[in-house]
Amino acid sequence: MKFSLPPALVKRYLQSHSWIGLAMAAVLYLVCISGTVTVFARYLDRWEQPDVQEFTQIDTAILNNVYRDLVEQTPDLAGDVLVMLPREGIPRASLVSSQGAWLLNQDGSRGKVLASPWTNMLISLHDHLHLPATWGMIVVSITGVLMTALIVSGFLSHPGIFRDAFHFRQGASPRLQQTDLHNRLSVWAAPFHLIIAVSGAYFGVAVLMNAIIASAFFGGDDEARLAEVFGGPPTLEQEVVPVNISRALATLEEIVPEADPFYVTIEDANSPSQYMLIGAHHTDRLIYAEQYRFDQNGDYIDNVGYTDGPVGRQAIFSVFRVHFGHFGGLPVMLLYGFLGIALCVVCVSGVNIWLNKRKHKDVINDIWPGFVWGVPVAILGSALISLLSGLSAVSAFWLLLALSTMLGLVIKTATITRRWLITASALLAGVLAAVHALVYGGDAFHGVALLINISLLVTGCLVIALMYLRKQR
Known part of the structure; x- marks a missing residue:
């Protein structure tokens, strides 16, 4: 396949491709290599703390006791409380609140403090380059935008790139070898690279777009904007009692048997407006989770709508799993790891080509x-x-x-x-x-x-x- 573009236009695309690549090379390489490793973050977490109980099932009645114990120990508890449920692939349970974060034993007792500093370092490097979170995320997302431009300009600046998809000059000069390596990996992994670039660009660009949307359409009311995208909180006035997690999980199994719950969040815990948000996988969907809402007694309220709500809402909650390859199990993660390494090689070889060209x-x-x-x-x-x-x-x-x-x-x-x-x-x-x-x-x-x-x-x-x-x- 050969593009029919005027030589002058091809030259301009090549120049833009080169300058964008050189300007972003170091940042792009850091983002790509850290992203490749963090695909396996769920396993690295377990490697960092291997001396804890692992199990895939826990008696849901025990979860009620876990929450009651937390409230009894901290009567002034406020904010949100997160209970991560054990499951295949991540056989651990944990409790996270404003008071701290702990791994849970199968009997509901607290185990070690939840800590994976090295894995978190890699995640934050990929997410925001260890810069202040909002600004760093914007920088990383701009990298995704420019990476998309690199992919497009790369194809437009090499008219014969598909024709030479399997051409590699063994024994050639270092510059030609680097050129062949750069071009071949760019072609073979292009669909993956484009998906990663576009989905990566979304995260930080969304921060800017959210601010603009809140100002333009919701009078600066960010809560109203969040309610439109993610669903507003239910209006509840209750006499505060400990939430019934066990009943909520049992009710969910009855009304949506195909849902696979993996976390429970008690929103506005220990307040009259508290309610439970149960996140559940749906194996036939790419969304990170559907969220089902229950009052403090475990009575079903509604679902947020990531499986059956507006298309935009469904799409937003699918970006994470697509970007990190968290679908299809370990084989897909390994594929993402291999293609991520290829992307790192493309980043490095592009600069090597430029260095070898210089006199x-x-x-x-x-x-x-x-x-x-x-x-x-x-x-x-x-x-x-x-x-x-x-x-x-x-x-x-x-x-x-x-x-x-x-x-x-x-x-x-x-x-x-x-x-x-x-x-x-x-x-x-x-x-x-x-x-x-x-x-x-x-x-x-x-x-x-x-x-x-x-x-x-x-x-x-x-x-x-x-x-x-x-x-x-």
């Missing part, structure tokens, strides 16, 4: 390999530091990334910088698995923890072996 070298040539290969070092190293010391995973990440980038400035040879940092990443992967086993003992040798630790060891060994084989050639 001179400067500080960018030294910084870039240190930054690119320093990110895996920073991710793995921050996990190790968090595991051993409890120090801030965010601070550890940026410190290690800064040191890796500085290493490139000191070495001033891209191949050596790359080799040192890849070796460091491989060693860190093995050390991280070993230290995790030492810290948690037998808990590190079963379930998800064992799977992740084996993956770390195998990846580290494989990287070292590939580097050795490449050096022997």
